[in-house]
Amino acid sequence: MAKSTQKQALLTEKRIHQAIVDIFMAKGWEAISYGSIAKHTGLSRGGVQRIVPSKEAMMGAFQGQIIAFIDEALDFTNDQSLTDSWIVALDNLQFRNCITFFIGAISGETSGKVLAKKGFERFYEKVGQEKMQSLIGLSVCHLLDA
Template sequence: MPRVSQAVAAETRRKIINVSFEIAMNEGFEKLTFGTIAKKAGITRSGINAHFKHKADLIDVLIPMFVEIIDKPLIYTSPDAFFTSWVYAIHHDQDFVKAISHSGAIISPQRGVKGLFEKIAGDPAEVERCIYMSIGYAVVNLAENE
């Protein structure tokens, strides 16, 4: 069997990543299986395995994509600016809502909170209060939307 060109291999990898991202964003990581990806991408499971040996390898590629979507609407200059941007994103940015709703499967709460502590500028006590207010706000408001 002839080897696949690098361009075709790169295109297949990109397709796997894009389809995986769409599944994870819209259906959640529990629906992200090689079988589901193969079916939606129109390739074989062995085709996926040629690029990603394990689901964890694929998730490692998806994490930065989720982080980028979560980070994009947020302002980290102060606790007040962060909270205001968080509330706005909850109500006006569907990709943000999907990303925070599904990211718990790949980004532990501890890692997520730690990342926020590192990014939000301000007094540590105010930053901590802001983070927990933001999480509470999301829990209440996202539960209402389900």
């Protein structure tokens, strides 16, 4: 009986984490709340809050998925193909939500800032700091026009 309960708890946690990712990708970080997660999963708000007791804990649901999503959207063949694929990707709502999250997270003192820093450092290593700065600048200009 205990194994079944533990297995069920892990499945519930996984369901909540997936809901966080789904909501984030569809509507952005600001749309994630206990209410939106509860609605998405059919669980109670209290049940959700027991699994993810804070907005900080909600970030744990990402587990590298944001960086992987950004990576998959880009063509790293050469400098120009990277820029072109980044510009095209900015028209994708999910990609924009990821970039918006990273840009917004750097100004906070939360685990989001740590996540953003890791993401930026990973891309710095992959494409160089100057290129990354250029792409972030492009992103900010694009987001201002959106």
